[in-house]
Amino acid sequence: MKIGVCAKITPDADARIKVAADGQSIVLDGVKFGISDYDEYAIEEAIRTKEKHGGEIVSFTVGDASADKQLRSGALALGVDRSVLVTENPGDPLGIAKLLAAAIQKEGGFDVVFTGKSTIDQQNFQIGTMVAELLGWAHVTQVTALEFEGNQFKATRNMDAGIRQVVAGTLPAVISCEDGLNTVRYAKLPDIMKAKKKPLDSVGAGAIGGDAGAARSSVGNLAPPPARPAGRMIEGDAATAAKELVRLLRDEAKVL
Amino acid sequence: MSGILVVAEHSGGTFKATASELLGKASQLGGTVYAAVLGDAPAASLGGFGASKVFQAAGDFGTHDSGAAADALAAIIRAADPDIVIAPASYEMRDVLPRLTARFDSAMASECNGLRIDGGKLVARRPIYAGSIESDVTISARPAFATVRPNSFDKPASTGASAPVESVAWSATTPTTKVVETLKPETRGIDLATASKVVAGGRSLKSKESFDSVIRTLGEVMGAGVGASRAATDAGYADHSEQVGQTGQTVAPNLYLAIGISGAIQHLAGMRTSKVIVAINKDPEAPIFQHASYGIVGDLFEVVPALTEALKNA
DSSP states (O other), X not given: XXXXXXXXXXXXTTOOOOBOTTSSXXXXXXXXXXXXXXXXXXXXXXXXXXXXXXXXXXXXXXXXXXXXXXXXXXXITTTOOEEEEEOOOOSSHHHHHHHHHHHHHHHXXXXXXXXXXXXXXXXXXXXXXXXXXXXXXXXXXXXXEEEEETTEEEEEEEOGGGOEEEEEEESSEEEEEOTTSOOOOOOOHHHHHHHTTSOEEEEOTGGGTOOOOSOSEEEEEEEOOOOOOOOEEOOSOHHHHHHHHHHIIIIISOOO | OOOEEEEOOEETTEEOHHHHHHHHHHHHHOSOEEEEEESSSOXXXXXXXXXXXEEEEOSOOTTOOHHHHHHHHHHHHHHHOOSEEEEEXXXXXXXXXXXXXXXXXXXXXXXXXXXXXXXXXXXXXXXXXXXXXXXXXXXXXXXXXXXXXXXXXXXXXXXXXXXXXXXXXXXXXXXXXXXXXXXXXXXXXXXXXXOSEEEEEOGXXXXXXXXXXXXXXXXXXXXXXXXXXXXXXXXXXXXXXGBBSTTSBOOOOSEEEXXXXXXXXHHHHHHTTOSEEEEEESOTTOGGGGGOSEEEESOHHHHHHXXXXXXXXX
């Protein structure tokens, strides 16, 4: 199988994110970057798919030229065969999706492309589905189990109200990966050394025939969420505190 | 024509609470409000929440085929020609709206908790970076797309008005997937994502049995949805689909009870916009207390049964 995977470089999940003085961006100093958590599931699933069905894995990233570091340690060292880094900075999600779709099309011949369900920075839940639309492929999002047979796939996905659905379709498809799909592996030192020699192509939009177009939306006015009013501690033994809590929820907060 | 098109979701013909919530918000934003309905549901009744006209596409969308839903909604958008399309941030619409955004070469604001119009453009407020920051997304293309987290706005009562319904023809063009099996959770009454009250338990519950007897019993008495921290779902005390947090569900109920949950950033990301937060924890230093409207420091195995009892008698 020819397997693609889309991965974004974002601040680490445990990074303390602060808003810059201009309120339009975040403070990047001292922030550690890595591959977005859900995209790690996508990379892991790509590797597991190759282990089972054979083939080749190519990863696609739209981001700064400096992303090569995280791609080597977080993708190539784990088992991705080649990485394509599109060094552009589109202003909106559709722009990113257009460049990814162009890069995937330029490379060609894919059976499946994995993405994370969303990225942990902007949390848009958009890219995978947009890429599927731009390529004219099927897609399944928030997938927690997956199998392939010939050119068919069967995916289990999360739905509202705890419902899960098993959906079947025909490849090629974009599969967006949810927590629970797999457990990610970590790179071993020899693999990190070997990854330094794996192909990583940094290309501009022109080289892949892509065009993000002018941004259709902009992000600004960043601020911490509004502060909550100070809370109240309820004293007393369990029975007394429980009764007082019920009274407060009913008469003061009016939520019962 | 111009205006705001609200995607009104229903479950087997009964409109979800998000339908009235989003129609109510759209009416406040100004302009003409339209509703879109996929499949069989009493579309005309949406007039009671402010829809001046309802566009309905026939088809069996109950089996969830996001490609078909995208094709049908695309036809409705062409018929209604709205400036703005608003849908609930449900799993289905998360799947459908990005396809439409790409199809109409536009932009989308996902998982919003605030909407306004500024200079004729949609400006959507939404959390980013696990909810530690909020941002505005300003959309300059048309139609502007947005999904809204449930319980972000007040739900109006129906005026009883009826709206005209236009049937919209559509054809399938998107590669489809077929639902071959639907797996329902074993223990679930109320949909966690849209529940107005949520009771959530953490690692301190110590076992699945005590999670059931302490948390689920309280949930039943309160008529609340049941949630869990990541630690609790990882330990198998609750189902993965019940996880509240950055890697699970995001909820914003009127009342959220965090029981035996310390309040890690990952958990806060999923519930910090709840209106009233109650924390019950034996550790007075637990970060959850900084976000709580009401806090009780104590042993949850004593406090929660007492609370369940007090609620029964209330």
